[in-house]
Amino acid sequence: MAVAYRMQHEGANALGRAPLVRAWRxxxxxxxxxxxxxxxxxxxxxLVNSAGVLVDRSDGSVSFAxxxxxxxxxxxxxxxxxxxxxxxxxxxxxxxxTGWWESLRQWAALLADxxxxxxxxxxxxxxxxxxxxxxxxxxxxxxxxxxxxxxxxGQLDGRAVRxxxxxxxCGAAWxxxxxDPRRAAxxxxxxxxxxxxxxxxxxALLEWAQSAGIELALPDQLSWVEAPTASALALxxxxxxxxxxxxxPGHGExxxxxxxxxxxxxxxxxxQSWQELGGSREGLVRLAQSLWSRSExxxxxxxxxxxxxxxxxxxxxxxxxxxxxxxxxxxxxxxxxxxxxxxxxxxxxxxxWxxxxLYxxxxxxxxxxxxxxxxxxLYxxxxxxxxxxLYxxxxxxWDLxxxxxxxxxxxxxxxxxxxxxxxxWRLDEALAADPHTRDFVAVELASVFGRAGVRAVLGxxxxxxxxxxLMSLFHRACRxxxxxxxxxxxxxxxxxxxxxxxxEPLWPALARHVARRSTAEDRALLESLARxxxxxxxxxxxxxxxxxxxxxxxxxxxxxxxxxxxxxxxxPRLPLLEDQPPELELDAAS
Numbered sequence: 001m002a003v004a005y006r007m008q009h010e011g012a013n014a015l016g017r018a019p020l021v022r023a024w025r026x027x028x029x030x031x032x033x034x035x036x037x038x039x040x041x042x043x044x045x046x047l048v049n050s051a052g053v054l055v056d057r058s059d060g061s062v063s064f065a066x067x068x069x070x071x072x073x074x075x076x077x078x079x080x081x082x083x084x085x086x087x088x089x090x091x092x093x094x095x096x097x098t099g100w101w102e103s104l105r106q107w108a109a110l111l112a113d114x115x116x117x118x119x120x121x122x123x124x125x126x127x128x129x130x131x132x133x134x135x136x137x138x139x140x141x142x143x144x145x146x147x148x149x150x151x152x153x154g155q156l157d158g159r160a161v162r163x164x165x166x167x168x169x170c171g172a173a174w175x176x177x178x179x180d181p182r183r184a185a186x187x188x189x190x191x192x193x194x195x196x197x198x199x200x201x202x203x204a205l206l207e208w209a210q211s212a213g214i215e216l217a218l219p220d221q222l223s224w225v226e227a228p229t230a231s232a233l234a235l236x237x238x239x240x241x242x243x244x245x246x247x248x249p250g251h252g253e254x255x256x257x258x259x260x261x262x263x264x265x266x267x268x269x270x271x272q273s274w275q276e277l278g279g280s281r282e283g284l285v286r287l288a289q290s291l292w293s294r295s296e297x298x299x300x301x302x303x304x305x306x307x308x309x310x311x312x313x314x315x316x317x318x319x320x321x322x323x324x325x326x327x328x329x330x331x332x333x334x335x336x337x338x339x340x341x342x343x344x345x346x347x348x349x350x351x352x353w354x355x356x357x358l359y360x361x362x363x364x365x366x367x368x369x370x371x372x373x374x375x376x377x378l379y380x381x382x383x384x385x386x387x388x389x390l391y392x393x394x395x396x397x398w399d400l401x402x403x404x405x406x407x408x409x410x411x412x413x414x415x416x417x418x419x420x421x422x423x424x425w426r427l428d429e430a431l432a433a434d435p436h437t438r439d440f441v442a443v444e445l446a447s448v449f450g451r452a453g454v455r456a457v458l459g460x461x462x463x464x465x466x467x468x469x470l471m472s473l474f475h476r477a478c479r480x481x482x483x484x485x486x487x488x489x490x491x492x493x494x495x496x497x498x499x500x501x502x503x504e505p506l507w508p509a510l511a512r513h514v515a516r517r518s519t520a521e522d523r524a525l526l527e528s529l530a531r532x533x534x535x536x537x538x539x540x541x542x543x544x545x546x547x548x549x550x551x552x553x554x555x556x557x558x559x560x561x562x563x564x565x566x567x568x569x570x571x572p573r574l575p576l577l578e579d580q581p582p583e584l585e586l587d588a589a590s
Contacts, residue, residue, distance in 0.1 A: 071102045071106060075107040078090060078103070078107045079110040087111070087121075088121060088125040088126075091104060091134070092125070092126070096131075101134055104134065104138075105134075105141055108138040108141070108143045109141055109142075109143050111143075112142075112143040116145065119138075119143055120144070120145070123135050123138065123139070123144050123148045123152075132160070133169065134166070134170075135148075136173070136174070137173035137174075139152055140179065141177065142177075142179045149185060149186065150189070153190070154189075156189075156190065157205070158200055158204040159201060159435070159439070161201075170212075171208050171209075171210075171211030172211065172212075174212035174214065175211065175213035183213075183214065186212075186214065187209075187214045187215075187216065190205060190216055191216055193205065194206070194219050194222075195221070198278040199276055200240075200277055200439060200443070201278070202218065202219065202222050202225075206218065224237050224238065225241070228241065228242075229254070229539060232546070233557065235254070235539065235546055235547075236542070236551065236553040237553055239268070239269045239272045239276075240276035240277070240443065242447070242450070242451075253507075253539075253540065254542075254543040254547070256470060256510070257544065257548055258547065259455065259474065259478070259510065260530075260548050261513070261578045262548065262550075262574075262576060262577060263574060264549075264550050264574035264575060264576060265547060265548055267291060267292065267574060268546070268547075270440075271284055271287065272546075273440060273443055273444070274287055274440050275553070275554060277436055277440055277443065278439075279436040279440065280436075283434050283436060285565075286428065287427075287431060287440075288569065289569060289571070290425075290427055290428060290431060292571050418438055418441050418442050418445065421444070422437065422438070422441055425441060454478075455481055455514070458475050458477075458478040459478030459479040468500075468501070470502065470507055472496060473496045473497070473507065473508075473511050474511055476489070476495075476515075477510075477511035478514060479492070480492070480493045480515040490515075493515055493517070497512070506525070506529060506540075508522075509521075509523075516579070523577060526576075527576050529544055530544060530548045530549050533545040533548070549561070549562075550562045
């Protein structure tokens with residue numbers, strides 16, 4: 001037992017949970033100091049040859065025969081040699097390395113079996129520290145009582161999940177747990193907790209519950225996260241998610257309103273994000289006062305955004321190309337080949353051979369060639385391409401945005417990127433100390449690439465093949481904007497405006513304004529629509545109201561306009577339209 005403990009104590013920090021290999025002389029050194037070298041050598045030989053506990057490797061080193069046996073012996077050593085307050089001290093010291101967690105969970109089980117009161121102060125001490133996830137893993141094994149479970153589950157929230165790498169390890173322990181009553185109780189507690197979370201915390205808790213094998217439903221009040229354009233309220237709140245992708249918040253014309261050049265729209269987005277992350281009304285006011293007069297991000301923020309956008313873009317293209325090409329190609333090929341082959345073989349074999357003898361000589365060649373060519377071209381190409389484009393782009397695009405924001409905030413929300421962002425934003429001390437501010441800055445960092453890349457993406461070569469319509473029109477407008485001295489880009493925009501078939505005057509006016517070629521009539525129309533979005537209907541009206549005019553939706557569902565907020569705080573009203581986009585722009589090559 002002492003050998004297992006000492007080997008693990010020396011190696012767990014470096015190797016994590018893995019079999020520990022030691023040279024023969026090093027293993028002998030771990031035996032009691034009072035033993036002679038001959039006694040140590042003899043004991044190691046006995047452990048290898050007779051007991052079968054150790055394995056003598058070909059290179060002269062030794063290791064335990066089984067990792068779980070090594071961990072059990074280490075746990076038994078702790079059980080026999082540690083008492084009283086030293087138990088919590090040892091748990092905290094050893095628990096800093098996840099390589100010890102399996103042994104510590106077994107030690108906790110031994111304590112609970114011997115006397116549950118021995119374990120209670122240990123669990124309480126772990127729950128009040130960063131080792132709460134170790135406590136959760138111990139509870140998943142059935143150790144501890146209902147009170148311990150309630151105390152631990154009461155500390156679970158979205159921020160706790162996002163800020164700990166060990167959360168997933170704890171989730172795996174719950175997934176493997178056979179404690180069904182305890183799992184059911186935890187599911188009920190998590191459901192209650194979800195109702196009090198904002199969208200970011202809720203998605204983090206849902207993901208953790210999934211890793212724990214616990215099925216939870218998204219609360220009704222957060223249903224807008226799944227359908228961000230289903231209502232005016234959903235579209236307003238989707239601004240908290242929209243920066244991560246140029247496609248959001250909708251699929252269709254409303255997305256083009258993100259090109260509207262206005263610091264006012266950016267301010268509304270900042271404040272809505274703060275609101276949706278659970279920030280207080282007081283914090284919203286302080287944020288507005290801090291950012292209101294800035295016509296563009298500070299140079300440090302711009303540099304941070306540019307660095308992140310460049311690095312993310314490079315890594316995303318590399319990883320997406322590799323993973324999508326590998327996984328989608330593999331899974332689609334397997335599933336399509338299996339299902340199509342099965343159904344086609346069954347139906348073709350049945351129907352073809354039934355009808356073959358009757359019709360082949362007369363009609364088969366003619367009808368099959370004509371019918372197959374007509375129906376396959378009509379139905380398969382039309383329906384498959386339509387459905388694939390509709391559902392894949394819609395669902396995949398939305399999942400990408402939601403998961404990217406969630407994962408970025410989880411992975412980077414506790415690191416140096418957010419610390420650098422906090423410094424660059426130059427927020428006052430009170431606001432910087434607010435726990436919601438880290439979430440806010442992390443979401444803003446996650447949004448840099450998508451928000452800054454709207455014009456770059458629409459103006460890129462990838463959009464050249466867009467069919468005549470709005471996307472083609474704004475491809476040329478964005479290209480002319482990014483290349484103001486290129487006569488070919490200007491000529492292409494002129495041609496696109498002449499060929500544009502739409503009857504909505506908003507779009508040609510906005511396209512010319514994005515390209516810095518708008519007339520006085522164009523600007524008058526755009527400002528009129530921004531001031532009175534009710535002139536339009538449906539999603540376009542909502543987009544003008546929330547994405548352009550910048551109305552805010554408060555936690556209780558009430559609305560607050562930026563003009564009312566400005567009047568309340570004695571700040572100047574922000575303009576509805578500007579000549580230059582204040583948003584951070586990546587260069588055209590991005």
